[in-house]
Amino acid sequence: MTELPSAVRRHRPAPMVRTVLRRPAALVCLAYLALLVLASLAAPWLAPHGPTATDLDHVLTGPGAAHPLGTDNLGRDVLSRLMYGGRPSLIDAAVAASTVLVVGAGCGVTAGFLGGWFDRVFSWAVDVMLAIPVLVTLLVVLAVVGDHQVLAMAVLGVLVSPGVARVVRGATLAVRQELYVAAARVSGLGRRHILVRHVLPRVAGPVVVQVSLFAGGALMIDAGLSYLGFGADPPTPTWGNMIADAAAVTDRQPWLLAPPGVVLGLAILACGVLGDAVRDAGAGRSTTATPPAPRSRPSRSRASRPRKGTSHPPVPASRTDSSPALLSIHDATVALPGPHGMTTVVEGVDLDIGPGETVGLVGESGCGKSVTGRAILGLLPGRGEITEGSIVFDGTELVGADPRTVRALRGRRIALVSQTPLTSLDPVIPVGGQIAELVRRHHGGTRRAARARAVELLRAVRVAEPEHVATCHVHELSGGMAQRAAIALALAGEPDLLIADEPTTALDAGVRAEVLDLLRQVQRERGLAVLLISHDWKVISRMCRRTYVMYAGQVVESGPTADLLAHPRHPYTAGLLASAPGRAAPREPLRAIPGTVPAPHEWPPGCHFAARCALATPACAAAAVPLLEPAPDRGTRCLRHTELGKGDDRDRATAVRS
Amino acid sequence: MTERPPYVPETAADEGHPYAPDTAVAARPPTDATEPLLEVQELSVSYGRRGRSRHPLRPAVDGVTLRLSRGETLGLLGESGSGKSTIGKAILGLVRPAAGRIVFHGAVQDEDITHAPPARRRRLARHIQVVFQDPYGSLNPSRTIGQTLSEPLHITRRHTRGQAAARVSDSLNLVGLTADAAERYPAAFSGGQRQRIAIARALVLEPDLIVCDEPTSALDLSVQAHVLNLLVELQQTLGVAYLFISHDLDVIRHVAHRAAVLRGGTVVEEGTADRLTTRPSHPYTRTLLTA
Ligand SMILES: Nc1ncnc2c1ncn2[C@@H]1O[C@H](COP(=O)(O)OP(=O)(O)O)[C@@H](O)[C@H]1O
Numbered sequence: 001m002t003e004l005p006s007a008v009r010r011h012r013p014a015p016m017v018r019t020v021l022r023r024p025a026a027l028v029c030l031a032y033l034a035l036l037v038l039a040s041l042a043a044p045w046l047a048p049h050g051p052t053a054t055d056l057d058h059v060l061t062g063p064g065a066a067h068p069l070g071t072d073n074l075g076r077d078v079l080s081r082l083m084y085g086g087r088p089s090l091i092d093a094a095v096a097a098s099t100v101l102v103v104g105a106g107c108g109v110t111a112g113f114l115g116g117w118f119d120r121v122f123s124w125a126v127d128v129m130l131a132i133p134v135l136v137t138l139l140v141v142l143a144v145v146g147d148h149q150v151l152a153m154a155v156l157g158v159l160v161s162p163g164v165a166r167v168v169r170g171a172t173l174a175v176r177q178e179l180y181v182a183a184a185r186v187s188g189l190g191r192r193h194i195l196v197r198h199v200l201p202r203v204a205g206p207v208v209v210q211v212s213l214f215a216g217g218a219l220m221i222d223a224g225l226s227y228l229g230f231g232a233d234p235p236t237p238t239w240g241n242m243i244a245d246a247a248a249v250t251d252r253q254p255w256l257l258a259p260p261g262v263v264l265g266l267a268i269l270a271c272g273v274l275g276d277a278v279r280d281a282g283a284g285r286s287t288t289a290t291p292p293a294p295r296s297r298p299s300r301s302r303a304s305r306p307r308k309g310t311s312h313p314p315v316p317a318s319r320t321d322s323s324p325a326l327l328s329i330h331d332a333t334v335a336l337p338g339p340h341g342m343t344t345v346v347e348g349v350d351l352d353i354g355p356g357e358t359v360g361l362v363g364e365s366g367c368g369k370s371v372t373g374r375a376i377l378g379l380l381p382g383r384g385e386i387t388e389g390s391i392v393f394d395g396t397e398l399v400g401a402d403p404r405t406v407r408a409l410r411g412r413r414i415a416l417v418s419q420t421p422l423t424s425l426d427p428v429i430p431v432g433g434q435i436a437e438l439v440r441r442h443h444g445g446t447r448r449a450a451r452a453r454a455v456e457l458l459r460a461v462r463v464a465e466p467e468h469v470a471t472c473h474v475h476e477l478s479g480g481m482a483q484r485a486a487i488a489l490a491l492a493g494e495p496d497l498l499i500a501d502e503p504t505t506a507l508d509a510g511v512r513a514e515v516l517d518l519l520r521q522v523q524r525e526r527g528l529a530v531l532l533i534s535h536d537w538k539v540i541s542r543m544c545r546r547t548y549v550m551y552a553g554q555v556v557e558s559g560p561t562a563d564l565l566a567h568p569r570h571p572y573t574a575g576l577l578a579s580a581p582g583r584a585a586p587r588e589p590l591r592a593i594p595g596t597v598p599a600p601h602e603w604p605p606g607c608h609f610a611a612r613c614a615l616a617t618p619a620c621a622a623a624a625v626p627l628l629e630p631a632p633d634r635g636t637r638c639l640r641h642t643e644l645g646k647g648d649d650r651d652r653a654t655a656v657r658s
Numbered sequence: 659m660t661e662r663p664p665y666v667p668e669t670a671a672d673e674g675h676p677y678a679p680d681t682a683v684a685a686r687p688p689t690d691a692t693e694p695l696l697e698v699q700e701l702s703v704s705y706g707r708r709g710r711s712r713h714p715l716r717p718a719v720d721g722v723t724l725r726l727s728r729g730e731t732l733g734l735l736g737e738s739g740s741g742k743s744t745i746g747k748a749i750l751g752l753v754r755p756a757a758g759r760i761v762f763h764g765a766v767q768d769e770d771i772t773h774a775p776p777a778r779r780r781r782l783a784r785h786i787q788v789v790f791q792d793p794y795g796s797l798n799p800s801r802t803i804g805q806t807l808s809e810p811l812h813i814t815r816r817h818t819r820g821q822a823a824a825r826v827s828d829s830l831n832l833v834g835l836t837a838d839a840a841e842r843y844p845a846a847f848s849g850g851q852r853q854r855i856a857i858a859r860a861l862v863l864e865p866d867l868i869v870c871d872e873p874t875s876a877l878d879l880s881v882q883a884h885v886l887n888l889l890v891e892l893q894q895t896l897g898v899a900y901l902f903i904s905h906d907l908d909v910i911r912h913v914a915h916r917a918a919v920l921r922g923g924t925v926v927e928e929g930t931a932d933r934l935t936t937r938p939s940h941p942y943t944r945t946l947l948t949a
């Protein structure tokens with residue numbers, strides 16, 4: 001079948017370890033921690049002096065040739081003590097971290113993965129344990145068991161485990177609910193297999209983050225306990241008791257504080273930075289929900305390429321309305337930053353909307369409908385820009401206009417309703433308050449009048465009990481109700497043009513019909529012009545008298561909706577209509593268009609549809625196809641539109657079926 | 659074809675139109691339409707944490723009875739929240755039914771699989787498989803297609819490496835992909851291709867039944883056509899049965915032999931897909947038709 005692009009590259013999310021190691025900060029931290037471990041392990045061989053060898057002739061010297069980091073109050077070599085002292089400190093931290101790893105992460109993964117009674121007991125135990133004060137308990141334990149620092153650190157690990165376990169349980173639960181885990185279960189894979197192969201690799205990141213952040217804390221607590229006199233007894237060095245010794249003589253040799261303080265501080269910092277790096281790496285790697293990576297092809301900056309060919313002199317499709325258009329987009333080209341640099345995603349779009357007219361913009365996902373809508377509002381994502389063309393709204397040119405001009409139009413004269421009402425409504429402010437705020441911003445008036453107007457607007461969009469709904473937050477409303485509220489919000493500024501971007505796509509069939517009826521009603525009552533963006537032909541045919549069809553960034557066809565549906569003048573429109581289920585007898589093959597939509601950086605210089613078109617000829621690929629006028633009121637970007645109604649190409653077109 | 663959706667122009671069906679549809683061909687009856695494969699009897703499922711919930715549980719599925727023959731497609735039509743997916747999950751053993759029975763008619767014996775223990779469930783995987791709606795969430799992003807597809811073969815069939823690789827490449831070919839797709843990661847594929855891969859995964863174990871939970875709802879119209887064609891073709895060559903869950907009346911009309919309409923967890927109407935989608939008798943089904 002033809003759907004597989006020829007040059008699909010291998011794309012694998014880089015392994016966590018490599019992603020982390022690519023970060024210089026993480027690399028430095030790892031190197032530092034490794035150095036500490038090596039130095040303390042190799043202390044017996046590398047240390048210039050014994051850890052307890054005293055030299056009373058040279059006490060409290062600063063750094064020098066014989067003692068690189070100086071000596072302490074008994075003349076012991078600070079560097080050597082630092083190296084020997086690292087061992088107990090690091091071992092203690094490692095014991096604590098391992099305890100957390102085994103107890104905390106282990107319980108968290110088990111609870112998250114198994115669920116059921118284990119999870120309930122776990123949650124209860126966590127709640128209980130989180131109420132225990134860690135340090136106090138630790139001191140009590142030390143008082144009972146005496147100077148057993150390793151045991152104390154294990155206890156510390158257990159005390160800290162509930163917090164870690166809870167985080168890990170959450171991460172496990174999230175992975176367990178992934179569809180691919182359900183699919184693995186349906187595939188008959190055993191629990192242990194799923195845990196090891198699918199779940200653990202995904203929760204490893206959060207576990208490493210938690211444990212490494214905790215290891216830093218453990219180092220600090222360990223030093224603190226040593227400082228207080230717990231842990232290894234005096235002549236044996238630890239970083240903690242070195243700090244204690246240094247603190248006793250700060251007035252005579254303040255330098256002494258520096259070596260253990262800096263080494264310890266940096267170690268704690270390194271653990272923290274490492275944890276953050278793992279966390280960031282994990283965030284960058286979560287590829288589950290990302291759309292497909294663009295396929296590899298030598299990238300080309302489309303923005304700089306001459307767009308219009310010379311071999312086909314453009315025959316502009318005439319504007320039909322004699323009345324001046326409310327909105328007139330001419331030859332608009334939009335570029336957005338992407339993985340291939342600034343990429344043209346909308347190219348040479350011409351579109352007119354008359355006052356009070358409802359116009360459809362239809363096409364498949366990614367073809368540039370939303371970007372076109374956003375361009376009108378001056379709300380392009382990222383550093384996107386309109387690189388060519390003009391957008392004139394009610395006599396005002398918006399391209400290159402002062403941002404303040406566009407901002408003043410937004411909401412007040414041009415409003416937006418998007419697919420998810422959740423994005424346009426603020427979750428923390430009651431719906432009525434938001435609408436009232438907009439009413440006041442655009443039209444002034446008292447607070448009380450604005451509130452009354454908000455309720456009136458909610459009633460106008462047929463919200464039952466508008467007074468009550470006005471006091472609700474958006475999450476308390478059903479999908480259809482929230483979309484009504486979003487429409488009320490859009491109407492608050494009494495706009496002349498409403499851009500409705502897939503306003504009903506997220507709604508169920510019954511609610512969809514109601515919201516469409518509502519849109520039609522407000523459109524009629526208020527003389528509102530609507531640009532209705534949708535991929536759904538049913539919605540378009542029900543709502544719009546005139547329609548534009550987009551494909552791969554271009555308007556490929558336009559005309560009165562009924563005429564366009566009955567006599568498509570572009571092979572893409574014809575193919576799309578023919579591929580609808582219902583256009584073939586049940587279980588007979590549907591006439592699918594071969595191939596897939598090219599990504600913006602893959603657009604050919606000629607007709608964007610050529611690779612999938614049954615009617616394509618070499619002329620089609622030779623140069624950009626201008627918008628032609630096949631009939632009054634109609635536009636098409638197809639050189640061979642006259643062939644579409646004829647029988648000649650029937651055989652070839654039939655071969656198109658997959 | 660008995661009725662055209664309102665937006666489809668009559669005239670586009672002109673003979674000369676390059677994309678004009680075939681003239682209506684009588685639907686082929688399903689193979690062995692009489693041989694039962696799966697029965698769902700009075701099934702009820704409730705969600706909610708036992709013991710903790712303050713609210714009385716409203717069942718997501720409430721006393722649903724369905725039957726499915728070998729090689730047949732049963733459509734489940736309904737709006738979101740009507741309980742379609744829950745029925746599919748109960749059959750797959752992904753949720754525990756509160757009441758009712760699910761009986762699987764295997765080649766050898768009939769078996770109540772309502773509460774099949776995990777070991778038995780794993781063996782049922784050979785017979786019952788799934789294709790989910792979300793082409794992005796249903797494949798593990800960090801494993802190659804080959805790893806994902808061969809996993810069940812190693813575990814449930816104890817295939818050797820070579821046997822599994824051969825079977826995986828067979829399934830990939832069945833769904834119109836080349837065998838080298840096995841070495842790539844999901845990120846290298848578009849939504850339509852991922853749905854093909856999900857179908858290939860369902861096919862590796864040569865199941866009798868595939869639960870298709872809105873398999874084309876996240877896809878564009880033209881991509882949907884490819885995937886629907888593929889599913890129908892596979893049924894005709896392999897004789898696999900589908901429980902086909904969708905909210906789209908046109909899709910159900912196209913793929914299903916019989917269909918049931920769900921609302922609020924209960925079946926409001928059941929019948930041949932053709933009758934149900936053209937001459938519905940229940941008022942609710944009628945509102946779906948005109949929506
Ligand atoms: N925020 C964004 N950043 C970068 N590229 C984007 C962004 N939004 C959309 N695009 C790209 O712009 C093109 C058109 O997208 P869009 O207008 O959203 O299509 P439609 O609304 O028709 O589905 C697509 O190639 C898409 O990948």
Ligand code: SF4
Pocket residue numbers: 570571572607608609610611613614615616617620621625637638639640641
């Ligand atoms: S211009 Fe040529 S390739 Fe493009 S749609 Fe028309 S016939 Fe097909």
Ligand SMILES: [Mg+2]
Pocket residue numbers: 366369370501502
């Ligand atoms: Mg969009």
